[in-house]
Amino acid sequence: MPKRGQRKQLVSLILLVKAIFVIILFMISQLTIQNIGLIDKLTIDFRQHLNILTGETGAGKSILIDALRFVLGERVNTSLVRNPKLPCTVEAVFEIQKKSMCEYDAFLEYFNEENQLIINRSYLPDSRSRIKINGFTVTLTQLKKLGDNLVDFHGPHDHQLLFSVQSHIKILDRLSNIDTLKESYLKNYYKYSELLKKQIELKEMAVSREKELDTLKYQINELSSVPLDEAKHEELLSEQKKLNNRERIYENLNSVIGMLENEETGINETIRKAFGPMKNLTNIDESTKNFMEQLNTLQETADDLLNNLTAYRNSLCFDTETTLNINSSCDIYYSIKRKYGPTLKAAFKFYEEAKEKYELMSNLEHNTASLNKEITFLQEKLKKTADKISKQRNKTASALQKTIEKELKALGIKQVEFECRVKKTALNQDGCDSVEFYISPNAGESLKPLADIVSSGEAARVMLALKKALIEVDLVPVLIFDEIDAQIGGRLGTITGRKLKELSLGRQVILITHLPQIASFADAHYKVVKKVIANRTITTIEYLENEIRVKELAEMMSDEKESPIAINHAREMLAKASE
Numbered sequence: 001m002p003k004r005g006q007r008k009q010l011v012s013l014i015l016l017v018k019a020i021f022v023i024i025l026f027m028i029s030q031l032t033i034q035n036i037g038l039i040d041k042l043t044i045d046f047r048q049h050l051n052i053l054t055g056e057t058g059a060g061k062s063i064l065i066d067a068l069r070f071v072l073g074e075r076v077n078t079s080l081v082r083n084p085k086l087p088c089t090v091e092a093v094f095e096i097q098k099k100s101m102c103e104y105d106a107f108l109e110y111f112n113e114e115n116q117l118i119i120n121r122s123y124l125p126d127s128r129s130r131i132k133i134n135g136f137t138v139t140l141t142q143l144k145k146l147g148d149n150l151v152d153f154h155g156p157h158d159h160q161l162l163f164s165v166q167s168h169i170k171i172l173d174r175l176s177n178i179d180t181l182k183e184s185y186l187k188n189y190y191k192y193s194e195l196l197k198k199q200i201e202l203k204e205m206a207v208s209r210e211k212e213l214d215t216l217k218y219q220i221n222e223l224s225s226v227p228l229d230e231a232k233h234e235e236l237l238s239e240q241k242k243l244n245n246r247e248r249i250y251e252n253l254n255s256v257i258g259m260l261e262n263e264e265t266g267i268n269e270t271i272r273k274a275f276g277p278m279k280n281l282t283n284i285d286e287s288t289k290n291f292m293e294q295l296n297t298l299q300e301t302a303d304d305l306l307n308n309l310t311a312y313r314n315s316l317c318f319d320t321e322t323t324l325n326i327n328s329s330c331d332i333y334y335s336i337k338r339k340y341g342p343t344l345k346a347a348f349k350f351y352e353e354a355k356e357k358y359e360l361m362s363n364l365e366h367n368t369a370s371l372n373k374e375i376t377f378l379q380e381k382l383k384k385t386a387d388k389i390s391k392q393r394n395k396t397a398s399a400l401q402k403t404i405e406k407e408l409k410a411l412g413i414k415q416v417e418f419e420c421r422v423k424k425t426a427l428n429q430d431g432c433d434s435v436e437f438y439i440s441p442n443a444g445e446s447l448k449p450l451a452d453i454v455s456s457g458e459a460a461r462v463m464l465a466l467k468k469a470l471i472e473v474d475l476v477p478v479l480i481f482d483e484i485d486a487q488i489g490g491r492l493g494t495i496t497g498r499k500l501k502e503l504s505l506g507r508q509v510i511l512i513t514h515l516p517q518i519a520s521f522a523d524a525h526y527k528v529v530k531k532v533i534a535n536r537t538i539t540t541i542e543y544l545e546n547e548i549r550v551k552e553l554a555e556m557m558s559d560e561k562e563s564p565i566a567i568n569h570a571r572e573m574l575a576k577a578s579e
Helices: 004-023 061-071 140-150 165-176 179-207 209-223 230-244 246-261 267-284 286-315 320-340 344-362 364-410 456-469 490-503 546-557 564-577
Strands: 026-036 039-045 050-054 088-096 116-123 129-133 151-154 417-428 431-440 478-482 508-512 524-533 536-544
Touching: 026 061, 026 478, 026 508, 039 061, 039 536, 050 061, 061 088, 061 116, 061 151, 061 478, 061 508, 116 140, 129 140, 165 364, 165 417, 165 431, 179 209, 179 344, 179 364, 209 320, 209 344, 230 246, 230 320, 230 344, 246 267, 246 286, 267 286, 320 344, 344 364, 364 417, 364 431, 364 456, 364 490, 456 490, 490 508, 490 564, 524 546, 536 546, 546 564
Parallel strands: 050 508, 050 524, 151 478, 478 508
Antiparallel strands: 026 039, 026 088, 088 116, 116 129, 417 431, 524 536
């Protein structure tokens, strides 16, 4: 059996292998930028692991980060558009080597056969924006949702995660291995919240119970006075229409019947008179016998029509009582739809809810006692689960404190004290705890809330330390750092570079730096260059390797004045970084 030290080495090796496996799965492979800042058109092919951008101030390094922010959903800065008469376009290609590792709702609908995610966003001269993902047009909301799962930006203004107290409990929970406990807790907490709402409703009911019962009883009686059925209502409306038009019905019926049976001019008399000439016609020409048959049919049809109309007239009943009943029912339907509608379906729903509420209020004492018992039972259950969650949080908080202090001390904040404070609270959807990060970056100072005291340079290093701590649970595959070397000197640059290198084993890292010590750790080193071509200033990018890279590091060390000492120093720096 391995000894304790050997076990630690084994665990570290397993974590390293896991991290190396993750990087293969998801990365940004290419970025194309057109008509932004000093860029006409530029394409960068990124590599796995640690990608570093260097170059003189003003060359356009930050514009590359701005372009990435734009293509992933952030608002366009119109002042960066190079030629306002042309569209500015950014396209980012993400490679997904293993689809099963990225099965988030945000990704799945856009996958193609090449396991690529191609995001193209254009800002047009008419101020409209066009966004496509793998050829499909999407909304800005959809793009932002996707972008949040793809890339994590960290620049001078991207430390809200640290400064937002609400995010601290989420960070701690990601490290605490309490997903199953939280899922069980939340399921019961939502039930508990609904019961508390019901308890408040019952208390409010008790105050005005008698008056409420009378109102509900009246509503139930009113709604049950007629069938809440659209077909029945339509039938009544049809009857009412007949009643309201009875005089016109009789008038038109008598007119039609008179036209059919008038002894001198009626249709029946006219048909009867036609039989004599028709008979003479058939005697002369036997081929016209079918006309006689048609005349017989016509007479039968006219007789049937007359009989049916007469029977319909005799069946009509417009007595006063029937009229009053039908009009009364129609008035009730109108009132019901106005009060509880606008449809009978909505009125029926109100009727069912009123009956349920009436039953509840009629048995208020019994229902209140039963509800309180259920709330107490759930409350005890929640407390037990919350205590388990709290215990695990406190354990993780202690480990996180040691990890963060160790990382920050290595990053140059030597006297740092860090604390993840877990305080008891009333039951809420997170359990029974509140979590806040406290820090003292200098000796002799008391611990204060993290958001109150860290500088931008310290914030960048705290964020880097947190990222190291979260490396195994953070699902965002690409990290981008801008100006992480603020207020960091040469020796600390080497330490920071090594930390970034370690971080890049678990995901792709892209960063801008002015420090050669950090740049020496790059797996892919790019130089952003400003050139004047045809009297126009443009930004280009160069991939550096071998002696060209050595020369760039030497120039960074000696303020762009190349010297043999700087060249030797650059080679030594690269050799140490690769150890």
